[in-house]
Amino acid sequence: MLIELRIRDYAVIHDLRAEFGPGLVALTGETGAGKSIIVGALSLLLGERASSDTVRVGAARARIEAVFDVRQLPDVRRRAEELGVDDPDGLLILRREVAREGRSRAWVNGSPSTAGQVGELGRALVDLHGQHEHQALTGRDAQREILDAFAGAGSVVGEVEDAWRARAALRDEREERAVRLREIEGRRDFLEFQLEELAGAAVEEGEDERLRAELDRLEHLDDLLQGSHGLSELLYAGEDSLSDRLRAARDELAKLARMDAELGGHGTLLDEAYHRL
Known part of the structure; x- marks a missing residue:
């Protein structure tokens, strides 16, 4: 449960602190009062892409901080523990700052974290619904979740996911082995072709040394011609x-x-x- 939200130097907000109690809480106000700005700040905390445009004019950085009571949320606490976050009081404090240069930093319970980790925890704690949020029901993932819930298959969803991942891994391994097999067969064909070429060339023992000597002679042909001419001049001219x-x-x-x-x-x-x- 969200129990406190602090916003500083975000958009047109200089400093705001809002406390929320149990039950329904409604933020009301006329158009332009800043309700959507508060929702935007909360969205940034939940992992929305940071932009320097959100920093209030004249400020060095924007800061959004939210305090959640997670004592009744064991899944969230377990995930926080996996990320190395300690919550001895059952509170989870998420904070994110965006500098004027666009650089973003994040913390969980005072410890440096990543925006992705803060967003992951935040999305497990907050659901934001807009006026077109019902369109999400047309997505395959949402429909599958609804179907699983209606069928009471929640207990085996994890097993199905594990089986699907195992099948995908086996499929990838099979494709990888097929690629390696084709490479081996191609290499074998190439080597067989080279063996046939060597057999047809009827190479004699010591021929490579003779060819290297001939190549060396041809590479120095100009020097040999010039030297022979000079020697002929000395001997006969x-x-x-x-x-x-x-x-x-x-x-x-x-x-x-x-x-x-x-x-x-x-x-x-x-x-x-x-x-x-």
């Missing part, structure tokens, strides 16, 4: 080429060999070198 020098040395050694027979063997080496060039 010009009057001072290496072949000319060998021929001259051979002829000179032949003259010396006629005077010293022991030098004839060296002439043979020069002849071989010359002819190899």
Whole structure:
């Protein structure tokens, strides 16, 4: 039960504190008196999207706080306990602030919380009904809840939900395994194709080393051509080429060999070198 509502710097409200007793409480007033603003502030506390436009002009932040008596609401107290909220007096105090910059903060019984958690607890405590609220009865969820309540099936609703989730999990797992199986089959087909390609290529032992050597040679083809040309210039081109020098040395050694027979063997080496060039 809502026992107190405090609103500060929200819309046109500077500071408001309203206490509610048991039974029916009605807020009355002429159009424009601010009734809808109070409902809007309560909606913000129940998780409505925060906006800096709700902060009163000239104020730094808007603050909405509500005090609820939850002593007769065990489900709410249990959920609060799951969220780590302590309520030794059976009171639940929800508070939310919206800064001028749009930043929002929330508390439950003085402990920092999230707007989602505050909204979850608040919606379990407050139902807001507008003039078109009856349209919610056309929704599937609402109709299902009404049908379950009429059939007295409330005790098995949780079991049905658990069974449905288990079935959905099994379905997802089956689909995931089917996807993995298709991937494995595709991989198998690809590997079989590669094996057939390798078999058709008739690859010989050591062929990869030869191909790498050939690739290395082709990658350095320009350097090899330039080096070969330079070497040819040294060996054969010009009057001072290496072949000319060998021929001259051979002829000179032949003259010396006629005077010293022991030098004839060296002439043979020069002849071989010359002819190899």
